[in-house]
Every structure is written in structure tokens, then in C-alpha cells.
Amino acid sequence: METQETSLNFAKYLYLVKRHWLPTAAIFFPVFLISLLTLSLKKPAYEAEGKLSFQRTNTISSLTGVGTEISRLEPLVTDRSNPLNTEAEVIRSVPVVQKTINQLNLKNKKGKPLTIKEFMKMLTIKDVKGSDVLQVSYRDTDAKTAAEVVNTLMQNYLDQNIVFHRMEVAAARKFLEEHLPKAELVVRKVDAQLRQFKEKNQVVALTEEATRAVERMADFHKQIGDSQSRIADLDAQSRAIRNQLKMNSQQAVSTTSVSQSRGVQDVLTEIQQLETRLAAKRVILQENHPEIINLKSNLAALRQILKTRVKEVVGTAPSNVNHNLQIGELQQTLSARLVELETTRLGLTNQVMALSNLQGNYRNRLKLLPRLEQQQRELQRQLEAAQSTYSLLLQKLQESRIAENQNVGNARIISAAQVYEDPTSSPMISYLSAALIASLAGLASMYILEARDKSIKTVDEVKELLKLTFLGVIPAFSNSKKSPRRQEELEPYSQRLVVRNIPRSPISESYRMLRANLKFVSADKELRTMVITSSVPQEGKSTVAANLALTIAQMERKVLLVDADLHRPVQHRIWDLTNDKGLSNVIVGQAQLKTAVKTVMDNLDILTAGVVPPSPASLLDSRKMAGLIETFAATYDFVIIDAPSLTVAADAATLGQMADGVLLVVRPGVVDSVNAAIAMEVLEKSGQNVIGQVINGVIPENERHSYYYFNKEYYAQEQVALQKS
Structure with missing residues (x-):
């Protein structure tokens, strides 16, 4: 499962690179050249390094037996932390760094005192694997300065380490000196209470008395x-x-x-x-x-x-x-x-x-x-506890006075920084750095382009966004790299009837699969009338409606295809019919239904849109239109209504209330997420029975899943056949 997810993510990233490789390359190469030129003009940097060795316990403390816990190197969280990391942060602390800067009078390129932030950029501290040693490195354009900085920084750390430990001991001594008299007073008080208790109750030896x-x-x-x-x-x-x-x-x-x-x-x-x-x-x-x-x-x-x-x-x-x-x-x-x-x-x-x-x-x-x-036991326990506390404080006070006079540091310099005349930077590092910067710039541009692009690009994005019943995928007619919207406009109307022209093509099989899925969806209730629409124009809803009508008619079922797109009708062009009489003429009573309906093949009749009226919505949202749909349903086995896009007019929502269901056509690369969301909102608010969605114009090379791919050889033959027809 993890391998499959990894491969899918890799395919997704590869798809993004293929989509945005040109602007990414346009950003990559200029940034690479500029970065390389900038790095080549920089002065060579010299790096000096020194090493500090740490002991778990101080040698003097181990010999005297006093103050052994003061400078012990122990992590707070033993499972995940290293005490050397703590000491490294101490070396990076502001007091140590600022003291080093002040002692060496370090300046930046502008001649101003070096800031701590600038100092940290050139400082590197890391632990030597498998040992209790810290390696301190510093880069500078002057080799001598780099060595002086490392040595001074390590010495300042050692001085502060000793001072810090002595301050801890002094604080502990002051604390003990302050609390020891109080502990002695508690001992006397409890002792007096015990004596008074024995005198009051005439107690000598309670056990013997009993x-x-x-x-x-x-x-x-x-x-x-x-x-x-x-x-x-x-x-x-x-x-x-x-x-x-x-x-x-x-x-x-x-x-x-x-x-x-x-x-x-x-x-x-x-x-x-x-x-x-x-x-x-x-x-x-x-x-x-x-x-x-x-x-x-x-x-x-x-x-x-x-x-x-x-x-x-x-x-x-x-x-x-x-x-x-x-x-x-x-x-x-x-x-x-x-x-x-x-x-x-x-x-x-x-x-x-x-x-x-x-x-x-x-x-x-x-x-x-x-x-x-x-009562006697309680008083005796209090007395013993007070005496124990007093004895412990007295002992610790004596130890703290001895430890305060000891040198309790547990770190030492084992390797001082030397002056090296060889610069640390090399041409390969410059090339790699420039390539890294250019790659980051290219990835950033790719991310920005992808974030600004709101269009729906793949089948997975359609399914995830709309969450409608998935009924089928229709491949694109051409493998052209033009935009899907432009491609839809350039497709000849005569080549859109793929089911009739190339019945054994993958596209034809896709329409047959769509027909079968519609049958499965309507297994409980027979689907007689269906409205086909889309979110925006140029998604191929009319082409889907025409080819779906063909596949149903081939099953020897009587089908009527109605062009209800009174804004931009195209069914008469797809079928090469005249549009002098059609749906609009029948609604206003200018033509009879029998004369307006045209038979294009066995079991398939076409009712074109007719003359485009000034107000299509008033015609479609009328009792006459509702009566016509009832007549169609009684006369034909299946009625397909080609309705306008949902973002163009509300006609599809109106017709959906009169039909048994609505089929939404979605074309990746044409519709964006905003218009798709608007279309879904229109369908939900109007209470439509949305049968499902069919994804049209899918280019197999753009999809990540293998089941969207079609036989390339057969697909190429189909393109040749479409071009000849």
C-alpha cells in the first residue's frame, strides 16, 4: 500500500513538472547564472577549528569526594538528548559570544561591530561522533582572525563554565547558611515539645509501664x-x-x-x-x-x-x-x-x-x-526528621565551603585552532550552491503557478471536488497539446459522432460503458427522461448527449434527442440538419411536433432547438414545455435533453425538475473549481436528482492511474480515422 501511494505521489509530481516545465526552466537558468556569478565574486573563506574535551565528572571532585554532582554531565531527558548539545548551546550563548566579539573587536564588511546574528552564521559547533568532544569551527576571510576567534571563544567558555559552577556552589552555600539556624530551631522546638509531653503525662518508658x-x-x-x-x-x-x-x-x-x-x-x-x-x-x-x-x-x-x-x-x-x-x-x-x-x-x-x-x-x-x-512516636519522628535535616544541612554546608574553593570545571581544550592558508570553498561547492538556489526558485515558481491555477486538471480532482456518482470517462478526440477549450472549438462537428463513425474505437466503448452504468444506476426506478448539462460551455455536453443517444438507439430502444440549448444550439450542426423548425417553434405553436422531429437513423429522432428566441427561459419554464416532456416520455423509450450550461442560464435546473434526472458533464482543463462549485450549488439548491457525472475529454497521458490509459496503437488508428472522415 505504501509503495502504491509513493508511486502515485511521484506520478503527481512528474505531472506537475510536465505542466510547468517551461516557466520553471525560464526561472531556473537565470537564477543559476546569477547565483554562480555572485558566489564567484565572493572572497575566499578560511575555516579554523578547535576541540574541547569533556569529562563526565571532575577529577578533583572525584578525588576529594566533594562537589561530584556540581559539574556532572547528565542530560535532562536521557533517551533523546545529549549533554554535549547543551554545552554547545552554552558556547553559542550571548554572553560568551558577545565577550569574544568585544575582546577581538570584530567588524563586519561595513566596518561596524559584528552582530551576534552575523557571528552565528560563521560559527559551527558539532560533537565528534563516538566521543565526548565538541568541535568548534569559525569561517572568516582572514585565516588568523578565524583561529583567534575559535581560541578566544573556547577560553571564554571555559572561564564562564568555572565561574558558573562556582556561582552555583556559592548560591547553595548561602542557602544552607540561611536555613541551618532554622533547622536547629526546629530541633530545639520539637525536643522541648517531647520533654513537655513526657512531664505532663508522667511518661518514662511506655512499653515497660504497659x-x-x-x-x-x-x-x-x-x-x-x-x-x-x-x-x-x-x-x-x-x-x-x-x-x-x-x-x-x-x-x-x-x-x-x-x-x-x-x-x-x-x-x-x-x-x-x-x-x-x-x-x-x-x-x-x-x-x-x-x-x-x-x-x-x-x-x-x-x-x-x-x-x-x-x-x-x-x-x-x-x-x-x-x-x-x-x-x-x-x-x-x-x-x-x-x-x-x-x-x-x-x-x-x-x-x-x-x-x-x-x-x-x-x-x-x-x-x-x-x-x-x-503522640510520643509522632514527636520522636519529628525530632528524628529535624535532627536528620539539621545534620544533612550541616554536612552539605561544610562540603559546599570546600567545593567553593575547588576548580570544578570538567572541560579542557585538547586542540587549539591553527592558522590555515587554504580556503574552504571550492568551485564545485559554488556550482552546487547555485544549482540549489536555482532549484528552489524553480520549485517556488512551480508552486505559485499551481496555486494560482484554479482549473480542474485530472479525473481524481473532479471526483474529489464534486463527489458525485462516477459513471464514466470519455477520452479526448485528439492528442493535441492545445488547450482543451480551444481543442473543443476546433473539432469539426461531423467528427463528433464517434459511435457512428468509428464504432470499435475506445471512445465508442466509453460511451457504451456510460450507457451500461446508467442502466445500473436506474435499476430501482426506470430512467425515461434525462437532462445533460455542464458547468461551463465547451465541456462537450452536446457531443456526449449525441453519442449517448446513438449507443442507446443501437440497443433497439426508441430514443429522442432534444436540443434545449436555446442560447447556443449545436445539435443540428452535429447531425447536419436544418434548424428552421424546432423546440422553440413547437412551444409557441408555430410548428407541429410531427414536422419538427427528424429521424436520423433507426430508433433515433432529433428535435433541434429551432429559432433562438429572445427569452429562452420563459419558453422552457412553461406548462407547454412540461406537457411536451410528458408526451416525449409516453412516446419514446428514452428522452435525452441537451440543456445549457449551469453558469450560463438556469434552464438546466428548470428542465431537471421536469425530467427524471440530471447528468453532469465535466471536462478537465476547461472547467475550474469555482464554476464547478457554483454548478453544484445550483443543483443542490434547486433540489435536482443528479444521476451522476461523466468526465469528458480526458487525455490519457495526463492521468496518473493505469485504468485511464488506452491502447496507444489503437488510439492512433482512431485519430487517423477521425481525420479521414
């Missing part, structure tokens, strides 16, 4: 379990004793205290004795007896004394003074045991509460430890 807390919590849990077990045991013993004594521990304490109180027991004994005497007296005496009354009074007084003494012992007066104030030794022992058990249980309960509180405190501390560890 381990110890877990161990203490396990110990507390064990102690709490043991204490709770003892409390349960004590509760069981207390419950049993309370059931025996029928009292609670408080009551047991009170009862034991009262029973062990000497004063309470003495009063209680007197009360009991008095109650005994009272009971004995009541047997023999009445209640109102003074002795009974005295005993009651004494008993009440003793009871009041008992209440007072009990209250002093237990803090409250018992409800029954005579009950629960005297207990036996067993009860006293049980009461003491109950009190002991309650006291022990209370102590264990308090111990469990204290252990639980300690366990909760440790648990809360353990919950807090992960967050404290995270």
Missing part, C-alpha cells in the same frame, strides 16, 4: 477474687449465727454490751426482785393498796434507771427493758463471733473496693497508653 500495668491488673484481679471468696464464706457464717440468735449483728453487739455492763445488770437484778415481791403482794393485797402502789412506783423508777443506763451503753433505749438484756455465755460467744465476722467482712469489702479502684485506674491508664505512644 507491661507492669498488665501484671498489676492480673494481681489485683486475683486478690479481688480471693477477697470475694472470703466475703462469701463470712456471709455464710454470719447468716448461720444470725439465724441462731434471731438477731442481726447490730442487735448482737448491743445485747452483748448490755449483758456485760455491771450497772445495767445490777439494776436489772433489782427490777427482777421488785417484780417478784410485787407479784407476791398482789396475791394478798389489792391494787390500790399503798404497798402495791409503792412497789409499782419503785419498779417504774428502776425501769427508768435501766433505760438510762442501757441508752448510755448502746446509745438507744431498748423497747423491752426486761428482754434481751441478759444472755447466756453461749449467746455471748456467738454474738462476739458474729461481730467478729461482720467486722472481717466489712474490712474485706473495703479491700475489694480499694483493689477495684486501683484496677480501674490501671485500666484507664492502659486505655490511654496507645494514644500516648502514638
